[in-house]
Amino acid sequence: MARFFDDILERKRIDVYPTQRWHHPTQGPARGRVFFTPGNELSFTVSPDKT
Numbered sequence: 896m897a898r899f900f901d902d903i904l905e906r907k908r909i910d911v912y913p914t915q916r917w918h919h920p921t922q923g924p925a926r927g928r929v930f931f932t933p934g935n936e937l938s939f940t941v942s943p944d945k946t
Contacts, residue, residue: 916944 912929919925924944932938 910931914926914928916924916926922943925941926944927939927941929937929939
């Protein structure tokens with residue numbers, strides 16, 4: 896089905912987004928990243944920024 900709608904079978908290696916950093920008011924510095932899973936589902940991760 897992917898070939899009919901966006902012409903790319905596996906987006907994980909093609910659509911790469913940079914890590915974003917911000918400062919959370921109560922939790923402190925954090926970083927987040929948007930990515931595609933192996934099943935081509937859009938997902939994201941957020942973690943404390945220790946740098």
